[in-house]
Amino acid sequence: MSATNKSQDTSKSKTADTTKSVNDTTKKKGSGLQAEVSIIAVDSQKSEVAKNISHLYRGAKVKYQDFELSADYIRLDRNKKKIFASGIYDKSGKYVGRPIVIMGNGESPKTVDSLYYDYEKQEGNTYGIMTEVDGGFIQANIVRKNIYDEMSIYKGLYSTCNLPYPHTHFGIHITKGIVTKNQIISGPAYLVVMGVPMPVAFPFA
Structure with missing residues (x-):
């Protein structure tokens, strides 16, 4: 009886990339967070699996409790509970897609050039x-x-x-x-x- 040996590749890709709209709801167990982090990436999303970081592009949106954020670039670091958002430069060199943020409590939307936000400390x-x-x-x-x-x-x-x-x-x-x-x-x-x-x-x- 003959046996066939098949080689196995145990390496894992460190990044994952998709160009479709993504709906992602993440809740870290034991993190003390009181709500889920909802993510929508309209154009594309790249994930650094090892670091638990997501990069969202063009029309991206993030929501946590009363905090809402939309921008053409959002980086979500789930391990550090931090978000960075900014616009991007288009082909003509114009800065577009600036972050629009709602902090909650009935506040009106604010347009900014960029922001850092700790959604656990709410600062x-x-x-x-x-x-x-x-x-x-x-x-x-x-x-x-x-x-x-x-x-x-x-x-x-x-x-x-x-x-x-x-x-x-x-x-x-x-x-x-x-x-x-x-x-x-x-x-x-x-x-x-x-x-x-x-x-x-x-x-x-």
């Missing part, structure tokens, strides 16, 4: 944000949000205009400050008109 940093606050609009280079829904801003501009800077011709430049649901608390601030700082300073706002 994160956003870059190049514009958001509506108390009848006006806040633009800031860097914003950090904590679990109390307070935003610490760095190099911000408060204006009644919803156009991005430098199209905004009038506003109050805030070096550092804290934005809550009901008020804006800042350090030294000064008036900016037509992009020119005016000799009118505010010790606090």
